[in-house]
Amino acid sequence: MSATGIGAPVRRKEDHRFITGQGRYTDDINRPGQAHAYFLRSPHAHATLKKIDTMAAAAMPGVLGIFTGDDLAADKVGGLICGWMIHNKDGSPMRAGPHPALAQGKVRYVGDHVAVVVAETLAQARDAAEAIVVDYGVLPAVVDTATAAKAKTQVHAEAPDNTVFNWHLGDRAATDAAFKAAKHVTKLDIVNNRLVPNPMEPRGAVGDYDQGEGAFTLYTTSQNPHVARLVLSAFIGIAPENKLRVIAPDVGGGFGSKIFIYAEETVCVWAAKKVGRPVKWTSDRTEAFLSDAHGRDHVTHAELAMDADGKMLAMRVHTTANLGAYLSTFSSSVPTYLYAPLLSGQYDIPAIYCEVDAVYTNTAPVDAYRGAGRPEATFVVERLVEVAARQLGKDPAKFRTQNFIKKFPHQTPVIMMYDTGNYGASLKKAMEIIDYKGFPKRRRDSARSGKLRGIGFSAYIEACGIAPSAAVGSLGAGVGLWESAEVRVNPIGTVEVLTGSHSHGQGHETTFAQLVSDRLGVPLENVSIVHGDTDKVQMGMGTYGSRSGAVGMSAIFKAIDKVIAKGKKVAAYVLEADEADIDFKDGNFTVKGTDRKLDFGSCALQAYVAHKFNGQDLEPGLKEGAFYDPTNFTFPAGVHICELEIDPDTGVTRIERWAAVDDFGNVINPMIVEGQVHGGIAQGVGQALLEGARYNADGQLVTASFMDYCMPRADDLPSFEVGMTVTPCPSNPLGIKGCGEAGAIASPPAVINAITDALGHEDIAMPATPQAVWRAAQKTLSRMAAE
């Protein structure tokens, strides 16, 4: 391993730019003549739009244009789309209502887009928006996930009972039969709390229209600019792809929320042509709370059947998933194909049946948020398994080990074919790190000072490397999920890699360069990574689902193979040898059995000057591209153990120790991987202890600012002890599984299992705030007093 190659903890190349304020984010983009957009948003969760009077507003200083849903309709601008078709149990397609970028006839959540004002300055736009008179016909709001289907009010006429779909997966008859034969059944009701993503950089957009070229440019905060262009072009109809350039410059975090194509960027790029000026919008934090797609929001009943020995026989799950007021871009896939196929966890469960009812409510749209479906599945599985172990009187580690899948490949009853793994190894290592044997003593020590100590396991699995295109196509995806790469070698041997992946915090500029440096033997600083611009990178699918390593880098790997193959041809001419006798190693082309060699840079120069070969026999230049379509999902898995202490007097939970042992397959940069694990755990702890988006009965978001929505802070977290085990992924050339979401997937059940262990009962929901824990601890104390 070299100091900068695969496996080296290289410091991130991009960080100097970011921490010295040299990053270039969408809000840093200012176009000549730029105007500003302000969106007038609905203050009501549910209302008809009886009249929108813009007369007075239009006459106000600086106003360039005021547009409503009628203007979009008149221009035949299509609505926002949901890119994944889910079918009901009876085979009929899901029932989706329209999703106009600016409301037409009705508003359906607080923050819904009523109109946009474009003005010379943001303040003028805002002043004018305040002068717009809207006559709302306020309707009752549907807010509650569990009861939305029974509500008298209908969010969309197209979806009776507010139900988008009733979907299922698995063998119902086999599952029911296994439950009948079971000796023990564990049942659990679970709420997976709604979260607001809150990336550090809020969303933003700058739309620009070049009248001479008849072409649009959109700068936007996107995790996948090519998908944005595809949707804006093919479905929304802004312009054909060759007349629409989408640029996602530096992006400050996404966590899924910047995958989707939103109303604001659609309107900005369209309005740029309407007013003949570039149009900019930057979300403020309140708008982000109200209108970024939220995450999670499931209500679940789950059951696990076991035989007399504690061997798992079957699992039965019913989930109601809240999709909000409109179907966001990939919303329908999250509680279905990203969720139920993970319900087997790390366990050999012969039969699984899962039903999912997806509902519309008068709340912000819900879509993928770090982990997307997999944290929800892991929470169900790992809570259920922990409670089952307790009910059976078994040690949670032994119970898990008894039921682990031990032979690979393993076909689960819910689609997935696990390729490789060693779950026992991660569990063993995590138990060593946390000193599981010493826990009873630590618990006694805590008890002596009046504290309740608990320990909680989470043995998670996720499906990453999203995804084989044909497979997802057969499940309803509207796109393929391959990735592209182009490796451009310059005449002096520096390298530019164009990738369809998009970095918004993951450190691609470093890890991708490490791969290139390692394989081509060129210094790290001679490699540049280009991404996020549809004019530079031809096509790509973007970054989410921990796919950039497993899929994005595999495409680069493939393109590098082609570059080396071409280089060998060039070297054969230069070194006057047979191509079959050329080897490439450590940056040098050599002739087998001789000391003749050509370094990579010289080879590149020879490829471009083309003096040593005939252009008819070999094309000049050194530039290769590749598309990589994965053959399977990848299956990162591991075990996290959380140990914590509760102060029953205040309800404060303090996480004392955290062991995380993950199997991500091969690792390119262990420091960056560890950072991803840390951040993921922080978000998972946030979900478990602190974060919860709450709407009141009128559909007002009560937690619409950081004053009430509690983000995790450094002092809420312990020092993580991170370990790794490695079973290389067999389905991609680098053996990579992916690491971006694991922490957020693993951690919530580890925390709640530890809290319920400390409490001695299961009566606590996420977020386990001090108030909730205090109340639950009073129950524990009164039980202890009674004993």
Next chain:
Amino acid sequence: MYAFTYHRPATARQAASLLAKKEDAKLLAGGHTLLPTMKQRLASPGALVDLSSCADLKGIARKGRNLVIGAMTTHAEVAASPEVQEAIPALAHLASHIGDPHVRHRGTIGGSVANNDPAADYPAALLALGATVVTNKRKLAADEFFTGLYETALEEGEIIVKVSFPVASKAGYAKFRNPASRYALVGVFVAKRGSEIAVAVTGAGEGGVFRWPEAEAALKARFAAKSLDGLKHTAKGINGDIHADAEYRAHLIGVMAKQAVAQATGKA
């Protein structure tokens, strides 16, 4: 934010005259409540009178048995002041735990007291220590100064000049922070001056800061955390919100009171 005119007087007297002359003028101290409210367009004063250049509103001094803190003294200055640390260490401790470093370097004691946010820390200290609020017009005892949620006895055109704290023999402050905002969900300031004992509670009351007579009586018998064992504050008149309902808050008053006494008696 709507447009406004901006004034930066050099003395409290100039500030008072501007306040009287300008229509719909507001005083700007640290700005931590006023400016966000203006940005959200929930407040739109016609003029801002920025007190940051009024040297006569700044400074910390020990004057006999009193500690006097100028209205425009920042929380960070109070926290770091040797005079405060020596005279009333609990006050320095309180100031060092307000908000975060940014807040502490902008926020001022005068601004905090004038705003009387029900979750602010200082009002509990003023009430428990029996402080006097000195304005450009008069002197007001703390218990007549705080009149309700965000309400004080300050009259139109009145400017807080300084706050005078009698030095206590023992004092302690403990707060339970709102997990999200980190304001005081419940904060209890306990002070002992001779035989006089005061327990003031912030963050919890429906009407803002208040005293807890039962705890004061219990501590009068013996000034020790143990004296509060078994003493519960009623949930009546206590705030409830998504972070803490009245019952939980009332419970925390007892827990924080004990912690504050433990701190005051050097047993924390």
